[in-house]
Amino acid sequence: MATALFAALFIGAGAGVNLLLVAVPATFAGALAARAAGRRLRPWTLVWAIGAAALLVVPALSDAGWPTFLAIVAALGLTGFALHGGRSWPSMLFGPIGLFDSVGTGMLWTWRGVRERASGSQGRWVPVLRTVLIALGLLVVFGALFAGADAAFADLLGSLMPDISLEQAPWRVLCFILGLFGALAVARTGAAPLRWDRMTFNPGRARGRFEWALPLIVLNLLFAAFNSIQLAVLFGGYDKVLSETGLTYAEYARQGFWQLLWATLLTLVVIGLALRWAPRDGVGDRRLVRAVLGTLCVLTLVVVASALRRMDLYVDAYGLTRLRISVAAMEIWLGAAILLIMAAGIWGARMLPRALAVSAAGFVLAFGVIRPDAVIAEQNVQRYERLHKIDVRYLRGLSADAVPALDRLPEPLRSCALRDIAEQLEDAREKSWYETSLSEARARDILAERGTSGAASCRGATRDEEYDPDADPYAP
Incomplete structure (x- = not known):
């Protein structure tokens, strides 16, 4: 439930530290389920878990979508390795797939577990529920009073609290469901992993x-x-x-x-x-x-x-x-x-x-x-300083990671390269702190300080002698 609530509250328009926040309760769900099933924590399980957490730091650092996508896919793969265990080729190849196999069975497994523990347990969970509701009520009442008494405190609460509106209700419900099913799949896999190491393959017939x-x-x-x-x-x-x-x-x-x-x-x-x-x-x-x-x-x-x-x-x-x-x-x-x-x-x-x-x-x-968009921008800026050749049309399609390097270009090339990035950052200004990467925050500071006042001269500045409109854009 904690994973589902975190997913509903923190997953929104962008990727940042929110993915790591959602992964934390899901990790506890898998660890507690594995411990209840009698599994021991092994060194390689810890290696895979730490590696998955490290990969989820990438969205908090980089604004580019493609390294973030690769990091999320790799984190899911390492999560499968951590939950299933194993050391053989079948474990490495099929471990991530087994995690998705538990999505459907996880609901049935949870329903059976809840029914078995529901009878005669009212005396345990009713006080817990009552305590949680009282704590939430106190936070709402006194938080509202303090926010009305001090504007700075109100701004702090507004920046920390998720932005929830009726328009976002369908998306929040979908994220809640995905978070719930995902956490149950992690817990189910932790409690009863598929033993891929038991798969055997006959070696090929030896040749002369x-x-x-x-x-x-x-x-x-x-x-x-x-x-x-x-x-x-x-x-x-x-x-x-x-x-x-x-x-x-x-x-x-x-x-x-x-x-x-x-x-x-x-x-x-x-x-x-x-x-x-x-x-x-x-x-x-x-x-x-x-x-x-x-x-x-x-x-x-x-x-x-x-x-x-x-x-x-x-x-x-x-x-x-x-x-x-x-x-x-x-x-x-x-x-x-x-x-x-x-x-x-x-x-x-x-x-x-x-x-x-x-x-x-x-x-x-x-x-x-390393934020590849930043490396791309840095290499092209250095190349311009050496050869005075640059393709601004391509560079202005990069992410906010490229802003520090592109900021070194002379005007009007600088404003032309940064204009589209500045517009994208302006459109995403309403994103919360947990949806904003470090590169995005740094780019906003740079653009707020210097702006893109030279963008009016972009028509002539973007004409690059190397630019070929008929060339294959996916050529190496």
Whole structure:
């Protein structure tokens, strides 16, 4: 009920600390239900719970919607890990799904529990209800008197109390229902989790050494040939390569980044399939598997470095965008995943599922904490200071995270870049403190101090020599 009330009161037009406030009573519901069912608190359960709480701090820091969405999804995943437990691949893959499986059964489980405890319990819950109602009555009466006696105190109460009106009643009721069902699902899962570790998968039929190793050795040779050229380029051979191909730096970078990204993803698939059918008769087979797949992993790391270098060239030529920073972050995580796979090949794969889950959640948390819109704005402002080239039309579509960096631009570029952001912040001025991020509050202070008085000259200032209206807006 506390989770439902918090959801109804605090979930509104924006995301901030309100998501964390709603998660606190839901966490207690799951912890108390697990304790009543005889479950013990394990170290990894605490790791997943703390990680989920840390991810819900991202909406309180960043105003951008896309890092917030990723953080919420990752927090739900870690919540599923904390409630279900487990260490195997099925636990990591299906743990978050099992949380939603408890939404329907949670209501039936709660109804049965309430009926069992209702008989003969009036002597316990009636005094509690009476005490709560008296406390609420005292708060309302004396709070109203003090608010009428002092305007400053009235403003403080108004800023702290949720804004509730009849127009918002349907939304509040929906949030109440969602909060109630969500908390019951968490409690039901905590009391009776699905044991995904009990799922077993038969390993693939082991192949002979020649049949298994030959395709992978050929693939390694192909990777080695490609990487030899890439290493030459990375160590200063761009002029020769570009003179022979007739491409510019930007064209060379754009031409290969997506292919290299897909090559990295497919390599992970190849490694997974190769492990399934790897020969495993003795020590010699294990050494062969480690040598062949270890070589493939090392060569794939060079591909990752090449892809990131190409993206760096493209960003230098055309600036940083949301898509570019997102796929670059994904490529970095893929490189980290390959390093973890290499470590598992040396020290054993028992911790690999958890390690990959921790690394993915860590990258999502870091991605939200650095506030990518702020990084995008900073890179483009630095690029303008160096080359005097900037695409204001793109930058003014960023979130409030970008305001401190864009504030350094000269007029009228500064006002042109900040005009749309200022209008959005003005429209959202009525949001409560718990729906406002730290970046949004800081942006309001900056705009209140300096304004956007130069926006009248935006028509000429936004004409960017790089801007191509026919270009693909989703190109990297």
